[in-house]
Amino acid sequence: MPERLKAPPLDRATLQVLFDGLSEGVIFLDGKGRIAWANAAALAMHRVEAIGDLGGDAKGYRRAFTLRYRNNHPLEEGQYPIERLLAGETVEDVTVEISPATDLDLVWVHTNRSMAISGDDEGDAVLALVIRDETPRFEAEERFERSFNANPAPGLICRLDDHRFIRVNQGFLEMTGFMKEDIIGRTVEAIGLFSNCESGEDALAKLVEGRVIRHREALVPLPAGGDRLVIVAGEPIAVVEEPCMLFTFADLDARRKAQNALRQSEERFSKSFRLSPAPAAISRLDDFVFTEANDAFLQISGYGLTDVVGRTAGELRLWDDVAARWDIEQKLRDNTFVRNEPMRMKQKDGSFAECLVSAERVEINDEQCVIWALQDVTERRRSEAQLVEAIESVMADTSWLSRSIVDRLATLKQTSTAAPTAQLVALSDREREILGLICSGQSDAEMSDTLHLSKNTIRNHIASLYGKIGVNRRAAAVIWARERGFTGLPDAKLSKRPGRQK
Template sequence: MSAVPALKSLRDSADLRHLRQIIAGLDEGVILVDPDQSILWANNAALGMHGVESVDDLGATVDDYRQRFQLRYRNNHRLDGADYPIERVVSGEAFSQVVVEVAVAGENEPRWVHQVRSLVLTDDADEPECLVLVIQDVSAQFEAEDRFEQSFNANPAPAVICRLSDLRFVKVNQGFLDMTGHDKDAVLSRTVYDIDVMANADKRDLGKQRLSEGRTIPQMEAEIDLPEGGTKLVIVAGQPIDLGDQPCMLFTFADLEPRRKAEAALRHSEERFTRTFSLAPVALAIGALDGHRLCDVNEAFTTLTGYTPAEIIGRPLGQVDLWETPALRHAIEADISAGRAIRDREVRVRPKDGDIIDCIVSTEPIQLGNDACVLWAMRDISTRKASERELVGAIDAVMKDTSWLSRSIMEKLARIRAPQSEPTGVGLDELTPREREVLALICRGLDDKSIARTLGVSGNTVRNHVARIYSKIGVNRRNAAAAWARARGFDGDSLLAQRAAAPAAAPRQTAA
């Protein structure tokens, strides 16, 4: 208790007045506390950091201060009475950089963040004479750090932060954990090279050098090892930052794995297309829409045209003179330029040897990389066309003299020769009895003279009947008329049988 008189003398002494004058204009807040726990004085900065205007508003004693202000650590843990910095300084403890959040009593949210250190002034006997709290308002700093922390954690872009002093990770966001599958605690206990964020990078040596110098690390592709095995392709870059008072490096990442998978899928697709294109038995070629130049041809195409790839690739088809006529080339190129696909169009093609061949051509627009192209497909139908021509010639020859063929064969040949003679809206009822008789004899293969003798009429009358029959049923040839009748189940046999059974009529030489 012997210290009390000394304290009394200090309160009113010139030394205290001089001390107050010295610290009054400081930016840091200063609170002077008597060893008897009474608050002697505070400068304006300290008052402003507590939102009060006078020392009395801080509290007359340490107990009053505790009642008026609630303190907690940054982790939201409230301070017990003995942990208050003002209590610790009264107990003679020396400390520095204690960070506390300060709230006015009765309020849940803190108003300020204080960084506090202590100072003990002693007398000649080295006894505490005045206790000093030195306060800095670091609210703005910690608000900025809080905003950075929230932004860092909420940012979907993967990121980690390491201290430059020991290269240990001190922060990791959810984006990095999601990208790699690492556990947060496992990451924060390791270094940059334990979880190598620049593994297999093409500029790894430069990255290591910049990291050791605390300088910006440029973007580079790297492969990060995953905890379950395998790697992930990323772009990584580093930016120096200060976290608190510690120099650090912020690593940010872009996940390239989707791109790598897409490129692999595209590569496999292109390989399959190339194999199919090369081995296809149909002649195939790929051309550019611009100028109709050929970009690639398969073996079947070179076999069909006789041109080697070196002779035809890079040249427009028009320059190669592949089409039979310029008009055909212009028509095909106009359809291609207009974006119209060609489907099974019969064309005539001139191969390298000059012999014209019949082909069926189809086209399909395709996209190769960034280029718009067209896929050509050609099929040689020369053999089929030749067979058709031979068959038509044979039918024409047979239809001129069918006496040696059975009626069923004649009918089948007639149908093959005249496939266009499909049933129309005209029926047998549209024909007169005489016209049906004429048609029945046509079905038997008789010519006009034979029909005239059979019916006992003139040749002109028969020709007139035949012309009217053609006009009514929409044909212009005898075999087509026979096919039309057969298609309707009319062969004329029953009609002619009825006519033969009827009493013979006197031959007539005029039209019936």
């Protein structure tokens, strides 16, 4: 038998008065192992009203209550704190879960310790079991555990005495790809939490001191290689009365990837803008001050980059028609696109360049800007003017020209200043006949009678005609023809075709 504990002799009645008002529960056992007395706190901790509800003795206590360790393993016979106390053992802070034998779903948490008090004689000796109700604390810790594990924000907890991690939540595992066993038991230094952090040494120093670690950017190494950009912060906390540090994280990797993608996009835009053969420039929207211009723009204008950047088109007197420039700028303020507006540029040396100007609002670095794109049509306009002059000269005397040549020259003159499109000269004679009859308002059946062709053949010719002139209905074909001065063929020409009924 282990040697019983000895304490200074005290009167039992005095002890009862002393312990009755304590917040800790106290149970007295007499020399025969019976529960002799319990204070009000002990009864409340067992959710009973009378001392007899505690079972009367150690065996009765076992029948009345079921005890389990915190790992959910039940206490075997002889392991109950009250039994160990009767066996002469010293019980020091044994934490157990306790339930009524009749309702195992009702659970409290008690921490037990022993106390032996000897009286004036052998019969007054008292064995005391002192109980502390830990239920509120453990319930709070369980709530913290559930909250920590369920929190989508990544989190880690390490002990302060050895810097080893004792908790990791699902958010951190999903963010990094670690497994739980890769984290638990390893140190902050082994994981490399602050190894890629500019202020890593400062963070580790605060960890040693148990002080708050303010948020800072860090690169957390990943198990598969590489790293992840995060913001990490540390807050001292207690877990099961043990000093610890709670680390929380904000994932910045998506932002880093977006920034890299944006930088690459800006680099591609800058290169394509700078190397584009088409003249282009960028200005602010609010005051139309140029902020950038490519080499082609500088070449056509004759200005250097330092001449353009920081100045407006008005200050440079870039456009000959000031009213037209004002009109374009107002359209851009109204968020209206500008497309192929004819403008005359006054170059630095005083000469002029004919341009088609397009412009559109864009946002660059959180600022509203305008991208200007120019097309130099000076040579084309000069060639068109020369061509028209030549045609007019030739057409002044057409007596020696055939009708087909005159038609072709007239068509060239009419369309020399228009945008490129299918021309009448590209149509076959049959397609011209079909177009003329469409302009005259004839149906497919009427055209079949007029030209002595089957309806399928007529439809095939119409489809070929539509494909060449870029339309898909009769009205559009008529408009296309009228815009080019074509109204149909004379009836006399049709009457000369073979097979024409008189």
